[in-house]
Amino acid sequence: MTPKERQIVRRAVDYVTHHAIAISALGCSLLALAGASYAAVGFANHSITPVKQDPQYLGGYVRAWASVAADGRVIASAGKPRVTMHEQPVPPGDYDVSWRTRPDSSCIAVVNVDARSPGGGYAMPETIRRPHRDVQTTVLTYTSAGQPAALPFDVALLCATPR
Numbered sequence: 431m432t433p434k435e436r437q438i439v440r441r442a443v444d445y446v447t448h449h450a451i452a453i454s455a456l457g458c459s460l461l462a463l464a465g466a467s468y469a470a471v472g473f474a475n476h477s478i479t480p481v482k483q484d485p486q487y488l489g490g491y492v493r494a495w496a497s498v499a500a501d502g503r504v505i506a507s508a509g510k511p512r513v514t515m516h517e518q519p520v521p522p523g524d525y526d527v528s529w530r531t532r533p534d535s536s537c538i539a540v541v542n543v544d545a546r547s548p549g550g551g552y553a554m555p556e557t558i559r560r561p562h563r564d565v566q567t568t569v570l571t572y573t574s575a576g577q578p579a580a581l582p583f584d585v586a587l588l589c590a591t592p593r
Contacts, residue, residue: 448576493537494529495586497544498569502580509587521578523571529587530564537589539567544582550574551581 431439446453494509502515502525509531516524527539539555551574557567571581 490588490590493531493533493587493589495584496527497584498525498527498582500580500582505582511585515580522580523578525569525571525583527567527569527585528564529566531587532564533559533589537565537587539569539585539587541567541569541583541585543571544584551579553581553583553585555585557587 494507494511496507496509496511496513497505498513499505502513504511504513509529512528512530514526514528516526537557537559539557541553541555543551543553551572553569553571555567555569557565559565565587567585567587569583569585571579571583573579573581
C-alpha cells in the first residue's frame with residue numbers, strides 16, 4: 431500500500447472512530463424508517479385493532495420528565511426529579527438525575543440535548559434502579575465534536591406497564 435493510500439485509510443478510520451455514535455444512530459434511524467415504511471405499505475388499512483394488540487408487549491408510560499439547564503438547574507419537570515452535577519476534576523457535562531420514584535416495572539431514560547443549545551450536541555443516559563431506593567439516571571452531554579461539555583438537555587423516564 432502506498433503512503434497516500436495509507437493516509438486515506440487512516441483518515442477514514444479516524445472519521446468512523448470519531449463519529450461512531452452518529453453513524454450508529456443514523457443506522458438505527460434508517461432501520462426504524464424501513465420498519466415504518468413496511469408497516470405503512472404492508473398492512474391493510476384498519477387491519478390492526480386495539481383488540482389484536484396485546485398490552486403486555488405494547489404498554490408503557492412516561493413516569494417522569496425534566497428540562498435541565500446547562501448548570502444543572504431544573505427548568506420544568508414532572509415527578510420532582512433532583513439534578514446534581516459532579517464537581518471537578520470530572521469533565522463538564524456529567525449529571526445525576528434522581529427521580530424520587532419507585533416504579534413497579536423496569537425503566538429507561540431517553541435524553542436529548544436541548545435544541546436551543548448553540549452548536550448542538552448529544553447526550554448519553556444510563557439508568558439504574560437502586561435497591562430499596564429511587565431510580566437514578568446518569569446523563570453525559572457532549573458537543574457535536576464529541577467533547578464533554580455542560581449543555582442543557584431534556585430527559586424522560588419511560589417505564590414498562592406493570593403486569
